[in-house]
Amino acid sequence: MKILVTGAKGFIGKNLVAELNNRKYTDIFEYGREKDFALLNDYCKDADFVFHLAGVNRPKDQSEFMDENYGFTSTLLETLKKHQNNCPVMISSSIQANIDNPYGLSKKAGEELLFEYSYQTGAKALVYRFPNVFGKWCKPNYNSAVATFCHNIAHDLPITVNDPSVLMNLIYIDDVIEELINGLNGNENKVGDFCEVPVTHSITLGEIVNLINSFKQSRKERSVPDMSDPFTKKLYSTYLSYLPRDNFSYDLNMNVDDRGSFTEFIKTPERGQVSVNISKPGITKGNHWHHTKNEKFLVVSGNGVIRFRKIDSDKIIEYFVSGDKLEVVDIPTGYTHNIENLGNTDMVTIMWANEFFDPEKPDTYYLEV
Structure with a gap:
């Protein structure tokens, strides 16, 4: 199976490609903005499945939301259509697609474009509206509060929590990747017109910060968190991935x-x-x-x-x-x-x-x- 992954160097893309390699998928077309555009044409011609993960979250100008999140989606689908390649297409959208802001509007437009493409060509469309995704390799100070908190606390940097009572809906990267590979194999978790990652976690910002601070303190106390709690286990794994490179070890008494x-x-x-x-x-x-x-x-x-x-x-x-x-x-x-x-x-x-x-x-x- 030939698999095209756009945004392959991004947070979700990097994790997806790594796990596809683990599972012995050998024909993976990794496409990102650093690649020659001509490659996209070749990839769209041969792909048996498309994971469309490319997009922008924090552009310099808000007009880039529509240019990248909608515009590139349009280019991708037109290229597939040119080659009469009706393979399944998965697109990463956001829960903000229902919100009237530039980012949400661009994601909503990309969704509608894929649904229309699916209607016209018969290609299978898998649209995922992701909530906040956390886990290793997520860029801090970009689009994930969890990544920022983990990085800053691990590096003794200050954090800002305006309202600790804010409830966060989170999904863990490994659960995301498991669901995407299920979709690749035709076993996606579909709810209505959209697909969903079945495992989610709800927790306040204040509770997240308290947990991460306890992880840091645990090295001094020679303790480990309660791994029977699924969210704590996943957050602890995430925190460790942000440790400074010269601080993986700690002394015992x-x-x-x-x-x-x-x-x-x-x-x-x-x-x-x-x-x-x-x-x-x-x-x-x-x-x-x-x-x-x-x-x-x-x-x-x-x-x-x-x-x-x-x-x-x-x-x-x-x-x-x-x-x-x-x-x-x-x-x-x-x-x-x-x-x-x-x-x-x-x-x-x-x-x-x-x-x-x-x-x-x-x-x-x-x-x-």
């Missing part, structure tokens, strides 16, 4: 002594805490028990033994562990336990606990195994 080190890695209220424990050769750590706090140990490097004893019993249980055979050992409540490095090198253990360490209520009681 290593608690070091002559026995080795203990470092908290990730803390979540819903799923507990993950830490990295390093034990020097011959070192035993632990010898304590818990009422309710429970843990999982996973030795990933080195060799050792984990010992348990029920606090009212003399019987000792041993599990020999090694980075050569990864296995998780549950640390049950009511058992005093320790872990000893039996090797000649540092032993590295990933430790999960079901709750944060609370110095006011540690639920940790010393008792030799």
Whole structure:
């Protein structure tokens, strides 16, 4: 299948082309304003499907709205008609097509042009009125408040929120691309005359800003957001894509002594805490028990033994562990336990606990195994 994508270097276009490549579509005609106009003629002659994503959002002069959003659409359709190519055509419109402003009027005109073209030629028309689209590769300070907020907060730049109570209707770029490829395969989500991305999110500007600020703070707190919420998960992925190139990493606080080190890695209220424990050769750590706090140990490097004893019993249980055979050992409540490095090198253990360490209520009681 030969696929023409106009606006291929734009936000949606770049994501679409990347995913088409992932799915092994090999004949993709990428057209943008930087390309020779003669190429458009060749592409329109051979295309089996057209994704018309080209357009302007913030021109220098408002007359460019109609010139680009309507004018180029007209040129595209006339070129297809010249070659008697009645392949399906998808066009990216906007929810602003119902608003009486230069941008909305230009989008509305492009829609009507495609519907008329479809009526005349029998070509299938897929018209998507997108709300605000967010995700990676969206240009900040252009047409997306989410992109601007993510970029500015990640780069310690000020943001402006005139009314935090404004409700935003948003769609995520991956959901957009999934729907466009469904349309390519004849499975578009059609509602009346228009097509829609079925997954949308409604949230206020103030809530968006609070979430993004919490993402930034989470690196200091060694926490991660609640990934069970679909919007939070998508917004967090978007935020990370705007991190400064020299700021992908962040330091952890290593608690070091002559026995080795203990470092908290990730803390979540819903799923507990993950830490990295390093034990020097011959070192035993632990010898304590818990009422309710429970843990999982996973030795990933080195060799050792984990010992348990029920606090009212003399019987000792041993599990020999090694980075050569990864296995998780549950640390049950009511058992005093320790872990000893039996090797000649540092032993590295990933430790999960079901709750944060609370110095006011540690639920940790010393008792030799």
